Amino acid sequence: MAACAASARGLATHKKPQQVVIAGGGVIGCATAYFLAKEHGIGPTIVDRKSIAAAASGNAGGFLARDWNDGSPTQEMTHRSFDLHATLAEDLKKYGATDYRRLTCVAVGVDGRTAVQKPGGKKLENVDWADSAGVMGMRPMGDESTIAQVHPRKLCDAFVAAAKDLAGASVVEGCASGLREEDGRVTGLELSDGTCIEADAVVLCMGPWSHALGRPKTEKLGLRGDSDYSGWGLQNCPLVVGTKYHAVLLQAPRVLSQSVFFQGLGDPEVYPRPDGEVYVTGSPDPADIVRDLPGETEVRDEVCDQLVAKMNVLSSELKDAPINHKQACHLPSAVDGVPVVGELRSGAYVGYGHGCWGILLAPATGEALANQIATGESPFLDLGRFDPRRF
Ligand SMILES: Cc1cc2nc3c(=O)[nH]c(=O)nc-3n(C[C@H](O)[C@H](O)[C@H](O)COP(=O)(O)OP(=O)(O)OC[C@H]3O[C@@H](n4cnc5c(N)ncnc54)[C@H](O)[C@@H]3O)c2cc1C
Known part of the structure; x- marks a missing residue:
């Protein structure tokens, strides 16, 4: 009862954001952009330091299995996502995702x-x-009832094309380097060139680079040929x-x-x-x-x-x-092998750490994040198990 009351209070105070910035244009960021646009009319800005699907999301196999995660923490996420892929196969065909098939x-x-x-x-x-x-x-x-496949790069491109078409989403090249915060709330995403994109919600979906934003200032990651990831701002972002x-x-x-x-x-x-x-x-x-x-x-x-x-x-x-x-x-x-998805602090959300199932799990993750960002709750997937604050 107390939890319900707290949740109702939370919902009552949740304000739908006007400007959302997504750092990372992999399949998780692209799926989140798509569901923000389709379900909530929000056209986010996707910031990627290379390009859409530049890393694993453009180079993965695209294999999908409905029941291989049964009994694991991602069981519900997997079922929801496998089923969403079938719907997306129809909805995203006109945006170029034509390779979905059962096998x-x-x-x-x-x-x-x-x-x-x-x-x-x-x-x-x-x-x-x-x-x-x-x-x-x-x-x-x-x-064919439990196995399917997609073309991961075409799926990412189609998510983005649809998000642009449905709500005016945009893609910019840039290296996310920190969160701007005022009065305990996120107000923008800072880039390594010194500029800042204003936003009232920021989503970090930078795959295996996601935690770079969350490390304490003193801890250098020493990325090859790069000094942008010296880390600041958002501490306690779990390691990946x-x-x-x-x-x-x-x-x-x-x-x-x-x-x-x-x-x-x-x-x-x-x-x-x-x-x-x-x-x-x-x-x-x-x-x-x-x-x-x-x-x-x-x-x-x-x-x-x-x-x-x-x-x-x-x-x-x-x-x-x-x-x-x-x-x-x-x-x-993630270090415990479970995806990290949800609100990290007021106005800051994360979605990463999906291991060998990121393409499979992207639709349910994107849908849940978009719902949480826009409404303060995730009605189709309990995000409790994936809470970034669990560490
Ligand atoms: C060989 C291989 C095969 C796979 N096969 C499958 C499969 O068959 N089925 C399946 O479900 N999953 C598969 N996966 C897993 C899946 O590919 C990943 O889980 C998924 O792609 C991760 O997506 P992501 O969006 O979290 O991260 P990524 O794809 O890594 O995207 C992260 C994005 O963030 C950007 N970025 C990084 N730092 C910054 C910054 N500072 N500022 C802005 N942007 C930044 C990068 O440029 C990149 O575009 C496979 C993975 C591999 C490696």
């Missing part, structure tokens, strides 16, 4: 040594593009680490439609796309503070070559397939 997924256990010694030949039962050499077993991981992954995009001779998580040979994950590209990732580096600047993560050729060599062993159909792209990026994780 099947299996896990395949492989004895690497046998596979290497006897490559090629017989096809694996139920996966029409993989070979059977070295396969020790396989397990269905989902079908990044896990660097490489990926290669191969061009298959036809459209494939089964995702496979191999176990063995470095556990490559393979996500074929409806345009005939096949996304292959695996063999992560250890998690660490990210010191690369967004969009400038070094790509180590030897790691990409290993991913290609594994596919040559696992699939005679993909053997020697043209390599369209080699890339690397960081997936952001």
